[in-house]
Amino acid sequence: MEKILLSPGPVALSPAVREQLGRHMTHHRSKEIKQALSRLQSSFQKIFKTKEHIYILNSSGTGAMEAALTNTLSPKDEVLVISAGKFGQRWKELALAYKLTPHEIKAPWGEAVNVSEVKEKLKSHPQIKAVLVQACETSTAVNHPIKELASLTKNLSQTLLIVDAISALMMMDLDMDDYGIDILIGGSQKSFALPTGMSFLSLSKKAQEFQKTSSLPVYYFDLTKELKSNQKGETAFSANVSFIRALDASLQEYLKQGFSEIRKKAKTLAQATEEFSKHLNLKLFSSAPSLTVTAISMPENIDGNQVKKFMEEQNIIVGGGQDILRGKIVRFGHIGHIQFKDYATALNVFGKALQKQQPEIYTEELLKTAQKKTEEILNK
Ligand SMILES: *Cc1c(COP(=O)(O)O)cnc(C)c1O
Numbered sequence: 001m002e003k004i005l006l007s008p009g010p011v012a013l014s015p016a017v018r019e020q021l022g023r024h025m026t027h028h029r030s031k032e033i034k035q036a037l038s039r040l041q042s043s044f045q046k047i048f049k050t051k052e053h054i055y056i057l058n059s060s061g062t063g064a065m066e067a068a069l070t071n072t073l074s075p076k077d078e079v080l081v082i083s084a085g086k087f088g089q090r091w092k093e094l095a096l097a098y099k100l101t102p103h104e105i106k107a108p109w110g111e112a113v114n115v116s117e118v119k120e121k122l123k124s125h126p127q128i129k130a131v132l133v134q135a136c137e138t139s140t141a142v143n144h145p146i147k148e149l150a151s152l153t154k155n156l157s158q159t160l161l162i163v164d165a166i167s168a169l170m171m172m173d174l175d176m177d178d179y180g181i182d183i184l185i186g187g188s189q190k191s192f193a194l195p196t197g198m199s200f201l202s203l204s205k206k207a208q209e210f211q212k213t214s215s216l217p218v219y220y221f222d223l224t225k226e227l228k229s230n231q232k233g234e235t236a237f238s239a240n241v242s243f244i245r246a247l248d249a250s251l252q253e254y255l256k257q258g259f260s261e262i263r264k265k266a267k268t269l270a271q272a273t274e275e276f277s278k279h280l281n282l283k284l285f286s287s288a289p290s291l292t293v294t295a296i297s298m299p300e301n302i303d304g305n306q307v308k309k310f311m312e313e314q315n316i317i318v319g320g321g322q323d324i325l326r327g328k329i330v331r332f333g334h335i336g337h338i339q340f341k342d343y344a345t346a347l348n349v350f351g352k353a354l355q356k357q358q359p360e361i362y363t364e365e366l367l368k369t370a371q372k373k374t375e376e377i378l379n380k
Contacts, residue, residue: 021243023242028239040244055230085138110140170254171263185199295321348367
């Protein structure tokens with residue numbers, strides 16, 4: 001039986017993607033793939049809102065995060081990590097792994113970073129070479145204020161803004177050129193509705209200047225070498241032919257519908273989740289909620305892990321809390337190929353899971369009205 005996958009990555013594959021993934025193999029230097037790569041450039045430039053080149057890497061999202069650092073920075077460079085969840089921590093770990101010198105601004109999990117704190121830090125530490133941040137901190141369902149952060153670094157020629165938008169691309173306004181984002185990063189297993197295994201990034205003119213003097217070691221993720229191959233319509237190493245076809249098909253589909261449609265759908269799912277939670281007197285965890293994923297705080301007497309387990313037994317996969325949030329939140333993703341009727345089912349089963357632990361609070365009657373409200377939103 002097919003499961004209803006509502007985690008914020010990996011996500012349910014679209015039929016077009018599945019079809020492409022099952023096709024025969026072809027050589028990566030074939031005409032078909034050259035043409036697909038060229039279409040991908042222009043599709044991606046529309047998503048990133050940039051005129052710059054888009055690099056397509058064979059790796060999960062973290063590979064592109066690594067490439068962003070290793071292609072622009074040098075050992076001991078000072079960087080500013082914005083840390084407000086699991087993925088913020090990853091920036092710090094990466095920076096330490098490459099012997100960079102990280103400063104850190106922490107925001108409580110569930111909250112977005114305070115822009116004036118970043119402004120002060122950059123003022124008192126002008127030697128900081130890059131600010132590392134998530135657009136959506138998927139672990140807490142928080143969006144950081146990227147446009148405002150970009151306005152701080154835009155006119156600083158010595159400081160880059162590097163944005164992990166792996167779960168935020170297409171779900172958030174991230175106009176790379178207009179905002180002045182220096183490196184924007186995406187991954188295949190989130191809004192693009194592919195399996196995990198491909199990542200994307202683009203470098204602003206400022207980041208390209210950094211590239212010239214960067215001395216961190218690179219080999220597989222050498223973007224200079226990659227660009228040379230890309231300019232010939234090829235990739236530096238063997239390309240993932242199946243993924244290129246699937247991505248090309250899915251982006252063509254999004255382009256046809258208009259990119260705003262996919263965000264509109266996520267918005268409806270987020271609203272339905274919020275409405276359902278409100279009726280059950282549950283609070284959203286994030287104070288700056290994303291469209292990618294909604295995190296619902298579990299009340300004192302409810303164990304989120306048991307909720308997740310109960311749902312899994314009914315073939316519904318949602319995200320739980322990681323680290324200090326284990327058992328404390330349940331996360332519903334709004335990306336990938338989600339059917340509204342499956343989503344309604346998932347919310348109802350979620351209600352049942354709460355009822356199992358606290359039947360006197362989550363009564364049949366309460367669940368019924370919550371269900372009715374959300375179905376009104378989903379059926380609109
Ligand atoms: C999913 C995700 C990643 C990527 O992690 P991988 O496991 O390497 O694909 C990175 N950052 C954010 C914010 C994510 O949501």
